[in-house]
Amino acid sequence: MKIHFIAIGGSAMHNLAIALSRKGITVTGSDDEIFEPSKSRLSKQGILPENTGWNPARITSDLDAIVLGMHARADNPELARAREMGIEIFSYPEYVYRQTENKTRVVIGGSHGKTTITSMLLHVLKQVEKNTDYLVGAQLEGYDCMVKLSKDAEIAVIEGDEYLSSPIDRRPKFHLYKPHIALITGIAWDHINVFPTWENYVEQFEKFIAVIEPNGYLIYYKGDEVLAKLAHAARADIKCIGYDTHPHRIENGKTILLTPSGEYPLEVFGDHNLQNISGAAVVLRLLQLSDKDIFTALQSFSGASKRLEKVGEKGDFLFYKDFAHAPSKLKATTSALKMQYPEKELIACMELHTFSSLNKKFLPLYKGAMEKADRALVYFSPEVVAHKKLDVLSANDVKNAFGTANVEVFTDSAKLLETLRVISWKGKTLLMMSSGNFDGIDFAELNKEIIAGL
Structure with missing residues (x-):
């Protein structure tokens, strides 16, 4: 070949x-x-x-x-x-399907949490030494390549992105994988440049469910009303299994999973991760793993890269970064940190960077997205807005869209950095959220500066 x-x-x-x-x-x-x-x-x-x-x-x-x-x-x-x-010409999802035609395909879709759940599945399968092919959309620690396609693995775990497949194939990638087991985490409008209406975006998930293999499974988050409706309307041969936030308790800043087979302290936290664990567990049971094997392995799962990842800590100061940029992701991440460390003041910074987030039509969806933060610092670059050929945004446009009094808006990353440097960080948590890099702010250097001043 x-x-x-x-x-x-x-x-x-x-x-x-x-x-x-x-x-x-x-x-x-x-x-x-x-x-x-x-x-x-x-x-x-x-x-x-x-x-x-x-x-x-x-x-x-x-x-x-x-x-x-x-x-x-x-x-x-x-x-x-x-x-x-x-x-013959293929998009990469088409070719991945060609390479995995004779395997049990597990495809993880949804507007958020895809990489984390895919990572959880691979972590557990690796722990129990089950040979697995995979495709993940982000670089994971311990892997030198995020695609594996072998001759002998019987399972393929695929992160199913809803973005377009190629310049000549305008179908979303996850429509091409034809899963035997599909999981959808939730539906929150994204990629407004490709899916101009909410209805059009939801339709892509409806089509994804329609390509599940005969007698396949749909695992879905029950807390998403739109998703639950799609699941209830699925073909009669598809077995639908809903999941929710996993039972747990928080003790001294540690989340402990409560299961019939015992209690399992976790490295990750937040309701979104507890939902991810529930969904992943359903998939792993369908792959014939026991609860004991599943939860024992998940104890050592420390999260996917850039997903609520700890940058540093000293005393009662914590610094986290997260890939979050969409409204649902901001809300989940800020809520997770406030719930895990309720005694700490949360300073949350986010960058409006994507085409959707800088679009005036999409911006109102950020209403209340950072209300759990004690201070919410929102940054955007007017130059990036101009480069993307979008309507001019003002700081007031952004502040009004977020709609809570805790929001401060910056259009100069140097001024944002200056503001962070003068904060007294004792007893506080800093959270930096973006799919970009705040115009070059070095998180590791910022962490060193803050810790040196404590």
């Missing part, structure tokens, strides 16, 4: 290319720009393109297939050449 990747440098694409190369498939690729860490990883595997740029001469008759990434444009010259030659 010989496969050529158009736009091999993408975060998902380079992982898939490495996985296929490790499986023994000959992989070539091209891209007009390749950044770290993709560049080093491809080089280490021996499949980094010698030159950047597109070259139709790379498309040869001995290729078995093309995998096309989202970074490429629909008029890509290599794509045009492949079409002329009649070479």
